[in-house]
Amino acid sequence: MSDTDILVAPSIWYETFGFTVLEALSFGVPVIVSEHVGAKDIVGKAGIIIKAGNIDDLESTLEKLINSPETLSDLKTEAEKNKIKTWEQFVDENYQLYRKLIK
Structure with missing residues (x-):
C-alpha cells in the first residue's frame, strides 16, 4: 500500500x-x-x-488526477488526515475507556 x-x-x-476500500483508507x-x-x-x-x-466517468476522473497532480495530492492529504484506526487501536481505546469508567 505504501507505493x-x-x-x-x-x-x-x-x-x-x-474491505479493500477500508484497508486503503487505513493506510492513508x-x-x-x-x-x-x-464503503x-x-x-x-x-x-x-x-x-x-x-x-467514461471513471476514465475522465483518472485523466483529471493524472493531469492535476495537486488534486491527487489533496486527496492523499485528506486520506492521511483521516486514517482509519486499526482493530488494535480501536480495542485499545475502548479498553482504556472501560478502565476509566470502572475506577
Missing part, C-alpha cells in the same frame, strides 16, 4: 462494504469508488465517488 497512489474500486454490482491511500460500493459512506474528502458502470 499506491490511489485505489480504484469501480464495482458495477451493489456491495455491502468493500485515497480511493475512487462507484456509487454501488457500500462509499466512509470515503469523505479522501476519495471520489463515480457513477457505477460509467466507463
